[in-house]
Amino acid sequence: MISNISKLIKKEFQLEWRQKTAIATIFIYVLGTTFLIYLVFQGNINIPTWIALFWIISLFTTVNAVSKSFMKDANEQFYYLRNIASPVEIILSKIIYNAIFITFLSLVIYAVMVLFFNENIEDKSLFLLTVILGSIGFSNLFTLLSAITARTQNIILLAILGFPIILPLLLLIVKMSGLADFTISQQDIYVNIGAIVLLDVITLILSVILFPYIWRD
Amino acid sequence: MKNYWWKILCVILLLYTVIIGFTGTIPELNILEESIRNLYFHVPMWFAMITLMFTSMIYSLLYLNKSKIEYDIKASSFATVGFVFGILGITTGSIWARVTWGAWWVFQEVKLNGAAAALLVYAAYFILRGSFDDEEKKARFSAVYSVFAFVMFMVLIGVIPRVAGASLHPGNGGNPGFNSYDLDNSLRIVFYPAVIGWILLAVWIATLKIRTVKVFRKIHELDIE
Numbered sequence: 195m196i197s198n199i200s201k202l203i204k205k206e207f208q209l210e211w212r213q214k215t216a217i218a219t220i221f222i223y224v225l226g227t228t229f230l231i232y233l234v235f236q237g238n239i240n241i242p243t244w245i246a247l248f249w250i251i252s253l254f255t256t257v258n259a260v261s262k263s264f265m266k267d268a269n270e271q272f273y274y275l276r277n278i279a280s281p282v283e284i285i286l287s288k289i290i291y292n293a294i295f296i297t298f299l300s301l302v303i304y305a306v307m308v309l310f311f312n313e314n315i316e317d318k319s320l321f322l323l324t325v326i327l328g329s330i331g332f333s334n335l336f337t338l339l340s341a342i343t344a345r346t347q348n349i350i351l352l353a354i355l356g357f358p359i360i361l362p363l364l365l366l367i368v369k370m371s372g373l374a375d376f377t378i379s380q381q382d383i384y385v386n387i388g389a390i391v392l393l394d395v396i397t398l399i400l401s402v403i404l405f406p407y408i409w410r411d
Numbered sequence: 412m413k414n415y416w417w418k419i420l421c422v423i424l425l426l427y428t429v430i431i432g433f434t435g436t437i438p439e440l441n442i443l444e445e446s447i448r449n450l451y452f453h454v455p456m457w458f459a460m461i462t463l464m465f466t467s468m469i470y471s472l473l474y475l476n477k478s479k480i481e482y483d484i485k486a487s488s489f490a491t492v493g494f495v496f497g498i499l500g501i502t503t504g505s506i507w508a509r510v511t512w513g514a515w516w517v518f519q520e521v522k523l524n525g526a527a528a529a530l531l532v533y534a535a536y537f538i539l540r541g542s543f544d545d546e547e548k549k550a551r552f553s554a555v556y557s558v559f560a561f562v563m564f565m566v567l568i569g570v571i572p573r574v575a576g577a578s579l580h581p582g583n584g585g586n587p588g589f590n591s592y593d594l595d596n597s598l599r600i601v602f603y604p605a606v607i608g609w610i611l612l613a614v615w616i617a618t619l620k621i622r623t624v625k626v627f628r629k630i631h632e633l634d635i636e
Contacts, residue, residue, distance in 0.1 A: 338559070342552050346542040354538055358531035359559060362566045366574065389574045393566065400562060404555045407475050 198279055202287035210295075220259050224303055227251050232310040239311060245371040248307055249364060252300050253332070253357075259299060260292055260336040261352050264344035276409070285337065285405035289398070293333035300325045320383070321371060327390045328367040334397035335360055341408045363397075366390050417611055424608030431601050438597060446510045451601050453507055455609035456500030457526075457568075462610050463493030463617060464533070468561040471554035480634050483550035486557060487540065488620040494533050496613050501526055522580050525567035532560045532567075546633075 210217060231247055239247070275284060304325070315321045336356055343351045370386045432451040440447055470486035473479075504523065505515050517523060539556055543549035572580075625635045 339556075342539070342556060345548060345552065346539075348538075348542040351539065351542055354535045355556065358528045358535060359563045361528045362525075362563060362571050365571060385574060389570065392570075396562065396566075400559055404475075404558060407551060407555055 195280075195283060198283045199287045199290070202279060202283060203291050206287065206291040216262070220255065220299065221302065223258060224251065224255055224299065224306060227254065228303065228306045228310055237311070242372065244307065244311060245368060248303060249328075249368055249371070251303050251307075252296075252328075253360065253364065255299050255303065256296050256329075256332045256336055257353050257356060259295060260333070260340050261343070261349075262340075263288055263292060263337060264341045281406040281409040282402055284409065285341075285402055288341075289333050289337045289401065292337050293330045296329040296332050297326055300329055315371070323387070324367050324370045324390075327387070327394060328363065331363040331367075331390065331394045331397060332360065334394060334401050335363070338401040338405060338408075341405065363390065363393050366393065418615055421608055421611035421615060424604045425612060428601060428605040428608050432605065435601060436597050442511055446507060447598065449503060449507045450598060451605040452609075453500060453503040454602070455606045456496050456503060458606050459610045459613035460493045460496040460500060461564075463489045463496065463613055464561055464564060466614075466617075467493060468557055471557040474550055474554045475558075478547075478551075479636060480546065480550060481636055483554065484624050484628075484635070485621055486554060488624060489617050490533060490536060490557065492613055492617040492620055494530065494537075495616075496609075497526070497530050497533065501530065520580070521572045522568065525571055529564045529567050532563055536560055 228251060231251070235243075279287075336352070339355045339359070340352055343355065366386055366389050370383075370390065428451050432448055437445070437447050467486045467489035470482045470489065474482035474486060501523075504526070508517055508520075508523070509515050512520075536553060536556055540549055540553045543552065628635050
Protein backbone atom coordinates (compact mmCIF):
# COMPACT_ATOMS: atom_id res chain seq x y z
CA MET A 195 0.00 0.00 0.00
CA ILE A 196 2.75 2.46 0.98
CA SER A 197 4.79 1.68 -2.13
CA ASN A 198 1.67 2.20 -4.25
CA ILE A 199 1.02 5.56 -2.60
CA SER A 200 4.59 6.71 -3.10
CA LYS A 201 4.42 5.68 -6.76
CA LEU A 202 1.20 7.65 -7.19
CA ILE A 203 2.73 10.71 -5.50
CA LYS A 204 5.72 10.40 -7.80
CA LYS A 205 3.32 10.28 -10.73
CA GLU A 206 1.69 13.52 -9.56
CA PHE A 207 5.05 15.28 -9.30
CA GLN A 208 6.11 14.06 -12.74
CA LEU A 209 2.82 15.20 -14.28
CA GLU A 210 3.17 18.59 -12.63
CA TRP A 211 6.76 18.92 -13.77
CA ARG A 212 5.85 17.97 -17.32
CA GLN A 213 3.17 20.67 -17.55
CA LYS A 214 5.33 23.64 -16.72
CA THR A 215 2.62 26.04 -17.85
CA ALA A 216 0.37 24.84 -15.02
CA ILE A 217 2.97 25.59 -12.34
CA ALA A 218 3.83 28.88 -14.00
CA THR A 219 0.14 29.82 -13.98
CA ILE A 220 -0.05 29.38 -10.22
CA PHE A 221 3.17 31.33 -9.63
CA ILE A 222 2.06 34.21 -11.79
CA TYR A 223 -1.31 34.09 -10.01
CA VAL A 224 0.41 34.45 -6.63
CA LEU A 225 2.67 37.20 -7.87
CA GLY A 226 -0.14 39.06 -9.62
CA THR A 227 -2.54 38.88 -6.67
CA THR A 228 0.04 40.01 -4.14
CA PHE A 229 1.22 42.84 -6.36
CA LEU A 230 -2.39 43.93 -6.89
CA ILE A 231 -2.99 43.97 -3.14
CA TYR A 232 0.27 45.85 -2.63
CA LEU A 233 -0.92 48.58 -4.99
CA VAL A 234 -4.49 48.66 -3.66
CA PHE A 235 -3.27 49.00 -0.06
CA GLN A 236 -0.68 51.55 -1.24
CA GLY A 237 2.13 49.48 0.23
CA ASN A 238 1.20 50.09 3.81
CA ILE A 239 -0.50 47.53 6.06
CA ASN A 240 -0.33 46.55 9.72
CA ILE A 241 0.39 43.06 10.99
CA PRO A 242 -3.20 41.76 11.50
CA THR A 243 -4.03 42.84 7.93
CA TRP A 244 -0.81 41.20 6.75
CA ILE A 245 -1.84 37.91 8.33
CA ALA A 246 -5.40 38.14 7.02
CA LEU A 247 -4.21 38.88 3.49
CA PHE A 248 -1.64 36.08 3.63
CA TRP A 249 -4.32 33.50 4.41
CA ILE A 250 -6.82 34.93 1.92
CA ILE A 251 -4.26 34.74 -0.89
CA SER A 252 -3.29 31.28 0.33
CA LEU A 253 -6.92 30.13 0.28
CA PHE A 254 -7.63 31.43 -3.22
CA THR A 255 -4.38 29.98 -4.57
CA THR A 256 -5.25 26.64 -2.98
CA VAL A 257 -8.66 26.58 -4.63
CA ASN A 258 -7.10 27.33 -8.00
CA ALA A 259 -4.27 24.83 -7.58
CA VAL A 260 -6.37 21.97 -6.21
CA SER A 261 -9.39 22.40 -8.48
CA LYS A 262 -7.67 20.55 -11.30
CA SER A 263 -6.42 17.61 -9.23
CA PHE A 264 -9.18 15.29 -10.40
CA MET A 265 -10.01 16.91 -13.74
CA LYS A 266 -7.78 14.56 -15.69
CA ASP A 267 -8.50 11.47 -13.65
CA ALA A 268 -12.23 11.97 -13.91
CA ASN A 269 -12.09 11.42 -17.64
CA GLU A 270 -9.04 9.98 -19.33
CA GLN A 271 -7.25 8.03 -16.63
CA PHE A 272 -10.22 7.07 -14.50
CA TYR A 273 -10.57 3.42 -15.52
CA TYR A 274 -6.84 2.86 -15.65
CA LEU A 275 -6.28 4.30 -12.17
CA ARG A 276 -9.20 2.38 -10.79
CA ASN A 277 -7.64 -0.88 -11.92
CA ILE A 278 -4.18 -0.33 -10.54
CA ALA A 279 -4.93 1.28 -7.15
CA SER A 280 -7.53 1.22 -4.41
CA PRO A 281 -9.57 4.38 -3.69
CA VAL A 282 -7.87 4.82 -0.29
CA GLU A 283 -4.43 4.78 -1.94
CA ILE A 284 -5.56 7.31 -4.51
CA ILE A 285 -7.08 9.79 -2.06
CA LEU A 286 -4.11 9.50 0.32
CA SER A 287 -1.62 10.07 -2.48
CA LYS A 288 -3.58 13.10 -3.74
CA ILE A 289 -3.92 14.54 -0.23
CA ILE A 290 -0.22 14.12 0.54
CA TYR A 291 0.77 15.58 -2.80
CA ASN A 292 -1.59 18.53 -2.43
CA ALA A 293 -0.47 19.16 1.16
CA ILE A 294 3.16 19.37 0.02
CA PHE A 295 2.19 21.55 -2.93
CA ILE A 296 0.06 23.93 -0.82
CA THR A 297 2.76 24.23 1.86
CA PHE A 298 5.25 25.06 -0.86
CA LEU A 299 2.88 27.62 -2.40
CA SER A 300 2.26 29.19 1.02
CA LEU A 301 6.00 29.63 1.49
CA VAL A 302 6.19 31.25 -1.96
CA ILE A 303 3.35 33.56 -0.93
CA TYR A 304 5.21 34.33 2.29
CA ALA A 305 8.33 35.22 0.34
CA VAL A 306 6.40 37.43 -2.08
CA MET A 307 4.55 39.13 0.82
CA VAL A 308 7.87 39.85 2.54
CA LEU A 309 9.26 41.16 -0.72
CA PHE A 310 6.44 43.67 -1.17
CA PHE A 311 5.38 44.53 2.36
CA ASN A 312 8.68 43.99 4.14
CA GLU A 313 6.83 42.69 7.19
CA ASN A 314 8.23 40.00 9.43
CA ILE A 315 6.61 37.49 11.74
CA GLU A 316 8.14 37.43 15.21
CA ASP A 317 7.97 33.69 15.97
CA LYS A 318 8.90 32.11 12.64
CA SER A 319 8.93 28.47 13.74
CA LEU A 320 5.41 28.76 15.17
CA PHE A 321 4.28 30.45 11.96
CA LEU A 322 5.82 27.67 9.88
CA LEU A 323 4.05 25.08 12.02
CA THR A 324 0.76 26.92 11.43
CA VAL A 325 1.42 27.00 7.69
CA ILE A 326 2.11 23.26 7.59
CA LEU A 327 -0.90 22.31 9.74
CA GLY A 328 -3.13 24.71 7.79
CA SER A 329 -1.94 23.34 4.45
CA ILE A 330 -2.70 19.79 5.57
CA GLY A 331 -6.22 20.85 6.54
CA PHE A 332 -6.70 22.74 3.25
CA SER A 333 -5.49 19.68 1.37
CA ASN A 334 -7.76 17.23 3.26
CA LEU A 335 -10.85 19.29 2.52
CA PHE A 336 -10.24 20.64 -0.94
CA THR A 337 -8.91 17.36 -2.37
CA LEU A 338 -12.15 15.57 -1.51
CA LEU A 339 -14.32 18.49 -2.63
CA SER A 340 -12.43 18.78 -5.92
CA ALA A 341 -13.19 15.09 -6.51
CA ILE A 342 -16.87 15.98 -6.15
CA THR A 343 -16.78 19.07 -8.31
CA ALA A 344 -14.67 17.46 -11.04
CA ARG A 345 -17.81 15.59 -12.14
CA THR A 346 -19.86 18.74 -12.59
CA GLN A 347 -19.42 21.43 -15.20
CA ASN A 348 -19.73 24.10 -12.51
CA ILE A 349 -16.26 25.65 -12.14
CA ILE A 350 -17.13 28.02 -9.29
CA LEU A 351 -18.65 25.17 -7.26
CA LEU A 352 -15.39 24.29 -5.47
CA ALA A 353 -15.21 27.76 -3.93
CA ILE A 354 -18.88 27.68 -2.92
CA LEU A 355 -18.54 24.27 -1.28
CA GLY A 356 -15.14 24.91 0.21
CA PHE A 357 -15.23 28.40 1.70
CA PRO A 358 -17.88 27.92 4.39
CA ILE A 359 -16.55 24.45 5.23
CA ILE A 360 -12.95 25.66 5.58
CA LEU A 361 -14.06 28.53 7.83
CA PRO A 362 -13.51 26.80 11.22
CA LEU A 363 -9.97 25.86 10.24
CA LEU A 364 -9.29 29.28 8.72
CA LEU A 365 -10.44 31.08 11.89
CA LEU A 366 -8.16 28.91 13.99
CA ILE A 367 -5.07 29.35 11.82
CA VAL A 368 -5.59 33.11 11.52
CA LYS A 369 -5.82 33.31 15.30
CA MET A 370 -2.76 31.09 15.56
CA SER A 371 -0.76 33.31 13.18
CA GLY A 372 -1.77 36.21 15.40
CA LEU A 373 -0.37 34.37 18.39
CA ALA A 374 2.87 33.82 16.51
CA ASP A 375 3.22 37.56 16.36
CA PHE A 376 1.61 39.08 19.42
CA THR A 377 3.03 36.49 21.81
CA ILE A 378 -0.04 35.79 23.94
CA SER A 379 0.03 33.14 26.65
CA GLN A 380 1.54 29.72 26.01
CA GLN A 381 -1.73 28.12 27.14
CA ASP A 382 -3.64 29.66 24.20
CA ILE A 383 -1.08 28.35 21.73
CA TYR A 384 -1.49 24.75 22.91
CA VAL A 385 -5.29 24.97 22.82
CA ASN A 386 -5.12 26.31 19.26
CA ILE A 387 -2.59 23.77 18.01
CA GLY A 388 -4.72 21.04 19.59
CA ALA A 389 -7.88 22.30 17.87
CA ILE A 390 -6.15 22.60 14.47
CA VAL A 391 -4.65 19.10 14.72
CA LEU A 392 -8.06 17.76 15.76
CA LEU A 393 -9.69 19.37 12.71
CA ASP A 394 -6.94 18.01 10.44
CA VAL A 395 -7.51 14.51 11.78
CA ILE A 396 -11.32 14.73 11.50
CA THR A 397 -11.20 16.00 7.91
CA LEU A 398 -8.60 13.39 6.94
CA ILE A 399 -10.67 10.53 8.37
CA LEU A 400 -13.84 11.83 6.69
CA SER A 401 -12.07 12.21 3.34
CA VAL A 402 -10.61 8.72 3.43
CA ILE A 403 -13.92 7.15 4.49
CA LEU A 404 -16.08 9.05 1.99
CA PHE A 405 -13.83 9.04 -1.06
CA PRO A 406 -14.56 5.41 -2.11
CA TYR A 407 -18.20 6.46 -2.65
CA ILE A 408 -17.12 9.17 -5.06
CA TRP A 409 -14.56 7.00 -6.78
CA ARG A 410 -16.92 4.64 -8.57
CA ASP A 411 -18.94 5.16 -11.64
CA MET B 412 -54.68 7.64 16.32
CA LYS B 413 -51.71 5.28 16.26
CA ASN B 414 -49.87 7.28 13.65
CA TYR B 415 -50.84 10.86 14.30
CA TRP B 416 -50.79 11.16 18.09
CA TRP B 417 -47.52 13.11 17.88
CA LYS B 418 -49.11 15.67 15.58
CA ILE B 419 -51.84 16.32 18.16
CA LEU B 420 -49.14 16.54 20.82
CA CYS B 421 -47.26 19.03 18.62
CA VAL B 422 -50.32 21.30 18.24
CA ILE B 423 -51.07 21.19 21.98
CA LEU B 424 -47.47 21.95 22.93
CA LEU B 425 -47.21 24.86 20.47
CA LEU B 426 -50.55 26.32 21.58
CA TYR B 427 -49.27 26.09 25.15
CA THR B 428 -45.95 27.68 24.12
CA VAL B 429 -47.56 30.62 22.33
CA ILE B 430 -50.30 31.31 24.91
CA ILE B 431 -48.28 30.79 28.10
CA GLY B 432 -45.14 32.10 26.42
CA PHE B 433 -46.69 35.50 25.78
CA THR B 434 -48.89 35.79 28.86
CA GLY B 435 -47.12 33.74 31.56
CA THR B 436 -45.04 35.15 34.38
CA ILE B 437 -41.34 35.71 33.81
CA PRO B 438 -38.56 36.53 36.26
CA GLU B 439 -37.59 40.21 36.55
CA LEU B 440 -34.44 40.68 34.50
CA ASN B 441 -32.26 43.67 33.68
CA ILE B 442 -31.85 44.63 29.99
CA LEU B 443 -33.52 41.39 28.83
CA GLU B 444 -36.89 42.25 30.40
CA GLU B 445 -39.78 41.04 28.24
CA SER B 446 -37.45 39.95 25.41
CA ILE B 447 -36.67 36.82 27.46
CA ARG B 448 -39.86 35.39 25.95
CA ASN B 449 -37.88 34.98 22.72
CA LEU B 450 -36.20 32.08 24.53
CA TYR B 451 -39.25 29.98 23.62
CA PHE B 452 -38.78 30.69 19.92
CA HIS B 453 -35.14 31.45 19.15
CA VAL B 454 -33.45 28.54 20.93
CA PRO B 455 -35.91 25.80 19.84
CA MET B 456 -35.35 26.82 16.19
CA TRP B 457 -31.71 25.76 16.49
CA PHE B 458 -32.62 22.55 18.28
CA ALA B 459 -35.08 21.80 15.47
CA MET B 460 -32.46 22.60 12.83
CA ILE B 461 -29.83 20.40 14.48
CA THR B 462 -32.34 17.55 14.80
CA LEU B 463 -33.33 17.77 11.12
CA MET B 464 -29.75 18.11 9.87
CA PHE B 465 -28.73 15.10 11.96
CA THR B 466 -31.63 13.09 10.47
CA SER B 467 -30.60 14.26 7.01
CA MET B 468 -27.06 13.04 7.62
CA ILE B 469 -28.32 9.65 8.82
CA TYR B 470 -30.36 9.26 5.62
CA SER B 471 -27.33 10.33 3.58
CA LEU B 472 -25.29 7.59 5.23
CA LEU B 473 -28.11 5.11 4.57
CA TYR B 474 -28.13 6.20 0.92
CA LEU B 475 -24.38 5.63 0.61
CA ASN B 476 -24.86 2.12 1.99
CA LYS B 477 -28.06 1.05 0.24
CA SER B 478 -28.26 3.34 -2.83
CA LYS B 479 -32.05 3.60 -2.56
CA ILE B 480 -33.39 6.87 -3.96
CA GLU B 481 -35.96 7.05 -1.15
CA TYR B 482 -33.17 7.82 1.31
CA ASP B 483 -31.96 10.64 -0.91
CA ILE B 484 -35.46 12.13 -1.04
CA LYS B 485 -35.62 12.01 2.75
CA ALA B 486 -32.10 13.41 3.22
CA SER B 487 -32.72 16.38 0.94
CA SER B 488 -36.20 17.09 2.36
CA PHE B 489 -34.96 17.11 5.95
CA ALA B 490 -32.08 19.39 4.93
CA THR B 491 -34.46 21.80 3.15
CA VAL B 492 -36.76 22.16 6.15
CA GLY B 493 -33.77 22.32 8.50
CA PHE B 494 -32.40 25.18 6.44
CA VAL B 495 -35.68 27.09 6.80
CA PHE B 496 -35.54 26.61 10.58
CA GLY B 497 -31.93 27.83 10.53
CA ILE B 498 -33.05 31.03 8.79
CA LEU B 499 -35.82 31.43 11.38
CA GLY B 500 -33.25 30.88 14.15
CA ILE B 501 -30.88 33.51 12.80
CA THR B 502 -33.75 35.99 12.23
CA THR B 503 -35.17 35.64 15.75
CA GLY B 504 -31.61 35.83 17.08
CA SER B 505 -30.90 39.00 15.14
CA ILE B 506 -34.05 40.69 16.46
CA TRP B 507 -33.11 39.64 19.99
CA ALA B 508 -29.58 40.95 19.51
CA ARG B 509 -30.95 44.35 18.43
CA VAL B 510 -32.98 44.59 21.62
CA THR B 511 -30.39 43.40 24.12
CA TRP B 512 -26.95 43.97 22.56
CA GLY B 513 -27.92 47.04 20.53
CA ALA B 514 -27.10 45.82 17.02
CA TRP B 515 -28.59 43.46 14.44
CA TRP B 516 -25.24 41.78 13.98
CA VAL B 517 -22.40 41.64 16.51
CA PHE B 518 -18.96 40.70 15.21
CA GLN B 519 -17.57 39.53 18.57
CA GLU B 520 -20.29 36.93 18.68
CA VAL B 521 -18.69 33.71 17.39
CA LYS B 522 -21.92 31.76 17.59
CA LEU B 523 -23.66 34.23 15.28
CA ASN B 524 -20.88 34.03 12.70
CA GLY B 525 -20.75 30.26 13.07
CA ALA B 526 -24.49 29.99 12.49
CA ALA B 527 -24.26 32.16 9.37
CA ALA B 528 -21.40 30.02 8.06
CA ALA B 529 -23.45 26.88 8.77
CA LEU B 530 -26.28 28.28 6.67
CA LEU B 531 -23.77 28.94 3.87
CA VAL B 532 -22.56 25.33 4.12
CA TYR B 533 -26.11 24.09 3.58
CA ALA B 534 -26.81 26.66 0.85
CA ALA B 535 -23.81 25.15 -0.95
CA TYR B 536 -25.41 21.72 -0.48
CA PHE B 537 -28.45 22.84 -2.47
CA ILE B 538 -26.25 24.41 -5.17
CA LEU B 539 -24.36 21.11 -5.41
CA ARG B 540 -27.62 19.22 -5.85
CA GLY B 541 -28.60 21.57 -8.64
CA SER B 542 -25.32 21.02 -10.48
CA PHE B 543 -25.91 17.39 -11.45
CA ASP B 544 -28.15 16.14 -14.24
CA ASP B 545 -27.70 12.50 -13.38
CA GLU B 546 -30.03 11.42 -10.51
CA GLU B 547 -27.77 8.77 -9.06
CA LYS B 548 -24.65 10.96 -9.10
CA LYS B 549 -26.55 13.86 -7.59
CA ALA B 550 -27.77 11.66 -4.73
CA ARG B 551 -24.38 10.03 -4.10
CA PHE B 552 -22.22 13.17 -4.26
CA SER B 553 -24.57 15.30 -2.23
CA ALA B 554 -24.77 12.54 0.39
CA VAL B 555 -20.99 12.64 0.71
CA TYR B 556 -21.08 16.42 1.06
CA SER B 557 -23.93 16.23 3.57
CA VAL B 558 -21.87 14.10 5.96
CA PHE B 559 -19.03 16.61 5.70
CA ALA B 560 -21.47 19.49 6.15
CA PHE B 561 -22.97 18.10 9.35
CA VAL B 562 -19.59 17.45 10.97
CA MET B 563 -18.45 20.99 10.11
CA PHE B 564 -21.78 22.36 11.35
CA MET B 565 -21.09 20.75 14.72
CA VAL B 566 -17.55 22.14 14.72
CA LEU B 567 -18.84 25.63 13.87
CA ILE B 568 -21.44 25.81 16.63
CA GLY B 569 -19.85 23.42 19.13
CA VAL B 570 -16.06 23.58 19.01
CA ILE B 571 -15.18 27.04 17.68
CA PRO B 572 -17.18 29.03 20.29
CA ARG B 573 -15.35 27.12 23.04
CA VAL B 574 -11.90 27.70 21.58
CA ALA B 575 -12.54 31.33 20.62
CA GLY B 576 -13.80 32.16 24.10
CA ALA B 577 -15.36 35.52 23.27
CA SER B 578 -19.14 35.28 23.12
CA LEU B 579 -22.09 37.28 24.36
CA HIS B 580 -24.40 34.28 24.59
CA PRO B 581 -25.43 33.05 28.04
CA GLY B 582 -23.21 30.22 29.24
CA ASN B 583 -20.32 31.22 26.94
CA GLY B 584 -17.19 33.29 27.48
CA GLY B 585 -17.73 33.65 31.21
CA ASN B 586 -21.35 34.78 30.93
CA PRO B 587 -23.82 33.23 33.34
CA GLY B 588 -25.93 30.43 31.86
CA PHE B 589 -29.68 30.60 31.61
CA ASN B 590 -30.02 28.64 34.84
CA SER B 591 -29.09 31.77 36.76
CA TYR B 592 -31.93 33.73 35.16
CA ASP B 593 -34.50 31.09 35.89
CA LEU B 594 -34.50 30.80 39.64
CA ASP B 595 -38.20 29.97 40.07
CA ASN B 596 -38.39 27.62 37.04
CA SER B 597 -41.00 29.83 35.34
CA LEU B 598 -38.98 29.85 32.10
CA ARG B 599 -38.25 26.15 32.14
CA ILE B 600 -41.86 25.01 32.28
CA VAL B 601 -42.47 26.72 28.94
CA PHE B 602 -39.03 26.23 27.39
CA TYR B 603 -38.91 22.42 27.47
CA PRO B 604 -42.39 21.93 25.96
CA ALA B 605 -41.51 24.61 23.37
CA VAL B 606 -38.38 22.70 22.30
CA ILE B 607 -40.31 19.45 21.88
CA GLY B 608 -43.19 21.23 20.13
CA TRP B 609 -41.01 23.04 17.59
CA ILE B 610 -38.97 19.91 16.84
CA LEU B 611 -42.19 17.94 16.25
CA LEU B 612 -43.47 20.71 13.97
CA ALA B 613 -40.23 20.67 11.98
CA VAL B 614 -40.39 16.90 11.55
CA TRP B 615 -44.05 17.19 10.55
CA ILE B 616 -43.25 19.76 7.84
CA ALA B 617 -40.38 17.54 6.65
CA THR B 618 -42.69 14.52 6.29
CA LEU B 619 -45.10 16.66 4.24
CA LYS B 620 -42.18 17.78 2.08
CA ILE B 621 -41.15 14.15 1.53
CA ARG B 622 -44.71 13.30 0.50
CA THR B 623 -44.93 16.17 -1.99
CA VAL B 624 -41.61 15.16 -3.53
CA LYS B 625 -42.81 11.57 -3.83
CA VAL B 626 -46.10 12.64 -5.41
CA PHE B 627 -44.23 14.85 -7.85
CA ARG B 628 -41.95 11.97 -8.79
CA LYS B 629 -44.87 9.61 -9.18
CA ILE B 630 -46.63 12.02 -11.54
CA HIS B 631 -43.46 12.25 -13.61
CA GLU B 632 -43.05 8.47 -13.43
CA LEU B 633 -39.75 8.52 -11.58
CA ASP B 634 -38.54 6.00 -8.99
CA ILE B 635 -39.63 6.57 -5.42
CA GLU B 636 -38.17 3.43 -3.84
